[in-house]
Amino acid sequence: MTTTLLTGVIALAVGTYAFRFAGPALRSRVQVSPRTVKLLEIASVVLLAALAVTTLVPSGSGDFGLALPAGVLAAAVLAWRRAPLLVVILAAAVITSGLRMLGVH
Template identity: 75%
Template structure:
């Protein structure tokens, strides 16, 4: 039941955007601030994902994969190429014993 409520809520949020776009006017400054906030939020998510959440040893495989993803994103590679390359680098390093 909870999953259905989440699915319905997600649908309603996604549907409300196009429906309400012509009715609600947002200033260009607010739009710019929301764009900046989304970049900050995604950066914070990426950084917290890189930090070890347990007392185990911190390895270099994951940060290396993220670095590859960042470089490819900066070079404007397609998203699928970015994801697969980062995963391949991380997995390859882990196979080589770099954790």
């Protein structure tokens, strides 16, 4: 089990660095059309929206209340307003945990 995990981590690290190196190395060789750039920008927004929506609905069964959607909604608004990522994450955590501490589940 440990060997498999370590192999996976190493493979992920090598792949990540390969992709990060490929960008600057291939920038002058590969021409990307403005339409493709626009589609990639839209795709990144769609992926982030899908992540936010799936976070709103926990996979567990039962009533999850309003605290979690309130935190995710606050994070979505802050992200839309282009707040720094750390601020978005902390605001979502503080709002969700604060509401739960107040008894709103």
